[in-house]
Amino acid sequence: MSEPQAGADRAPTPLLRMTGIRKEFGPVVALDGVDFTVGAREIHGLLGGNGAGKTTLMNVLYGLYAADGGTVEIDGVPVTIGSPRDAIKAGVGMVHQSFLQVDTFTVTENVVLGTENSADAAAKARVVELSQRFGLAVDPDRKVEDLPVGVRQRVEILKALYRGAKILVLDEPTTNLTPQEVDALFSSMKAIVDEGMSVILITHKIRETMAVCGAMTVMRDGRRVATFQGGTTTADELAASMVGDSSSVGDPRNSSKAAVILGGAEVGQTVLDTPDVQQSVRAVAERIEIAGMAGGTAAIAPCSLAIRRGEIVGIAGVAGNGQVELAEALTGVRELVAGSFELDGVQLAGRPTAGWLSAGVVYVPEDRQRDGILPDASITENLMLGGQRERARGGLIDWARARQEAVQAIADYSVRTPSAATAAGQLSGGNIQRVILARAFARRPKLLVLHNPTRGLDIASTSFVFDRIRAAAAEGCAVVVISEDLDEVIALADRLSVIYSGALVAERPRGAIDPYEVGRLMMGVAA
Amino acid sequence: MTITAPTPGSPPTPAAPAPMPDGRHSLAQKTRRLLGSAIPYLLAVVAAFAVTAVIILLLGHDPFKAFQAVLTTSFKTPNGIVETFHKWTPITLLALAFAIPLAAGRFNIGGEGQLILGATGAVAVGITLSDLPAFVLLPLTLIAGTVAGSLWAGIAAWLMQRFKVNEILSTVLLNFVSFQLLDYVASEVWPNVGAGFPATEYIGKGAELPTIGKPPMHYGVLLALLVAIAVAVWMRRSVGGFELKAVGSNERAAKVHGIRAGKVAVTSMLVAGALAGLAGAIEVTGVHERMLEGIQSNFLLLGIIVGLIARGSVVAVPFVAFGIAVLEVGASSMQRAAQVPVELVLITEGLILLFLLASDVISGRIKLRRKRSNG
Secondary structure (H helix, E strand, C coil), X not given: CCHHHHHHHHCCCCCEEEEEEEEEECCEEEEEEEEEEECCCCEEEEECCHHHCHHHHHHHHCCCCCCCEEEEEECCEEECCCCHHHHHHCCEEEECCCCCCCCCCEHHHHHHCCCCCCCCHHHHHHHHHHHHHCCCCCCCCCEHHHCCHHHHHHHHHHHHHHCCCCEXXXXXXXXXXXXXXXXHHHHHHHHHHHCCCEEEEEECCHHHHHHHCCEEEEEECCEEEEEEECCCCCHHHHHHHHHCCHHHCCCHHHHHHHHHHCCCCCHHHCCCCCCCCCCCEEEEEEEEEEECCCCCCEEEEEEEEEEECCCEEEEECCCCCCHHHHHHHHCCCCCEEEEEEEEXXXXXXXXXXXXXXXXXXXXXXXXXXXXXXXXXXXXXXXHHCCCHHHHCECCECCHHHXXXXXXXXXXXXXXXXXXXXXXXXXXXXXHHHHHHHHHHHHCCCCEEEEXXXXXXXXXXXXXXXXXXXXXXXXXXXXXEEEECCHHHHHHHCCEEEEXXXXXXXXXXXXXCCCHHHHHHHHCCCCC | CCCCXXXXXXXXXXXXXXXXXXXXXXXXXXXXXXXXXXXXXXXXXXXXXXHHHHHHHHCCCCHHHXXXXXXXXXXXXXXXXXXXXXXXXXXXXXXXXXXXXHHCCCCCCCHHHHHHHHHHHHHHHHHHCCCCCHHHHHHHHHHHHHXXXXXXXXXXXXXXXXXXXXXXXXXHHHHHHHHHHHHHHHHHHCECHHHCCCEECCCCHHHCCCEECCCCEECHHHHHHHHHHHHXXXXXXXXXXXHHHHHHHCHHHHHHCCXXXXXXXXXXXXXXXXXXXXXXXXXXXXXXXXXXXXXXXXXXXXXXXXXXXXXXXCCCHHXXXXXXXXXXXXXXXXXXXXXCCCHHHHHHHHHHHHHHHHHHHHHHHHHHHHHHHHC
16 A cells, blocks of 8 residues: 555656567567566666667657557556657657758748747747757757758757647767867756756767766667666676677677777777788879869868778868768769879879779769669669669679579668668668669778668677778778768778868878867867 | 659569579569559550540440451451551660660650651652662662661761750651652652652552562561560660660769660660651551551550550560551441441550559559558
């Protein structure tokens, strides 16, 4: 009789309690009876790889998926969430990785969009009030298309707060932010928690989780593996429980490797095998000038880049600072306005894209759907793309052989697909990237340019891609990794450059990289 | 644009038996899949005929008599068979002329203009060089028609590539120009004054296509068959066919991977124009022995219908074209037998396409619902 009361005394009713959540996608069990509890005024880290089910669990909470079983309680009251509208009403707000914003609308207009309010002076005052209270600096009158990623993210958070969210879910919010922006985001999260709300932080980065979260839940294969209270665990322990190999817990080599991939370990401490580097220079881009999309204004200040055989050059930067233009210029997709580009002494500037391709330049583009695949062609055909002329005999393609090779590539890169004849557009983002990478590495590139190669991939795949990139470099391939994810660049690069506002602003060799200094450079603050 | 370049084969559904890892299927699986994809076609045809039957009833005629006439005329007499193949030839070529640019995401609505130019090229050679022996004159005539059709399509392709003029607009408008050209050639350049309507003189004997059997079927049928086979092989096996499909599927990705998308699109239009031009030359050398007003018939419309019913598959085009040719040949005897106007056949053909598109929407909904209920 006194038991419930005693229980209530000891542990107050949690803000959110999800019990036995189950979700199946056809034969795949995405969530297998997950229990998840978030206390009041808590920043709760939700960790795991992409296949782990953390985003699925949150999509259930946000009403994007209907659960096949389980219950959700908010403030101790059972709620039924059938749609995002229900979720918002119940006080749940979610910020996805890709923002749903109307580019031509102002910040205020985007914030009120979908509510019954109009974007009047009162709404603007409320936006200003919220942004000041939580340290989310935005100009309410700017159009969102003019804003950098970090600020657009703040707009998304303001949207959720404006709708009265008690529980704020952030899906991988730090991927494209500089360390300084991450710090600002975390202090905003603390301000939000201080006001009595709770934040759920979906992430695979251990370092930041440990810095900010009061509690951490690790998921793997659709199950909750463990929940840690802040300060009761170590980076290695978290990494081991995420990767799931219990034998590796005791093996510092494995878990610290995972921790590096996950951004858990400090870079300076890591020793990675340096490939046997041949010192002769392979690719030289000299004072190249690159035009923007419109063709008129220069997207990139004249820049030079020399890459040796076996060297991995990392280019860090905040999205939209000319990365796409640089990547396309280095791969012959975009014509150079001026300057020269040599690969193994062969001048490629002025040649058509096919000429660069046959010279051994391979490009793994950032926008996989738009630049990487033929959506309604089969995997076999997609693996052929770009190599069709070299592979053909007398103008005819041997599709029987191509199919066999596709089956092999699917096995090698563990692409999850019913068959090689499946249309590439039907695959998930991660599997599309595996197809693109399989195609890229199969060409045995001399120069490999990768843009955000592991975005959206789970830990195992990320580690696999890193291994492949290092292996290619070890074979003498010159590699350029352009990424908005600083941890990725730092993990891979022998040499790191920062791109800011269309210029390469600094260069640091491995071992002399200070993430905060790089972060300042990424934001254009002179170091 | 609501029409997208169709993809051959339907995506595997979870319920389907697992294919071999390379995506090929055993014979039994193949048959089952073929039958499965035939169902919407059958339903669409049945539904189209059902609606037509209601219309015929409302007009106060006997639908069964009408259908009997439509469906059996082609097969009852040798004449019917030959006439069906003669109709099949231009319909197939114009359907290919529509389907090939469609694979690259371009719309060639200029088939009749290209056909008329093909006919013009053919009569120009067939009349002016009429004294040449057949083994020189006939190939020259056919080549002249093919080249003329290709050049006509080339105007639209050039406008598209150079000035980004929408190819739907330019090809349609060039059709109207071609009507005037036909009129001019038939009444001013080589007029046959005694004909009583705009028509040219007859081409030389050496320019006429040889025939086979009785009633005579011209060799243009065989030529079209060979062209259709060549196109199918080219589309499925060749580098050019692959690049065409790549550009149609994702032009941007094709460019990133070294394919010159503009060149591929222009080539597809030139090939299309050549096929339509060949159709015009065959009409001149095999059927009319001259060019006359209305030579383009409604082949453009039928070609587009065939191309769309075949969902852009160049392999399916000749078969669908045969079905449409049967309906077309049956139309006039339907009018005689059941007093139903010939235009009703066009309505039926349109309805088949409409129901087929509706079945896409419906099966899309079913798939979506299945997906939703699965998760």
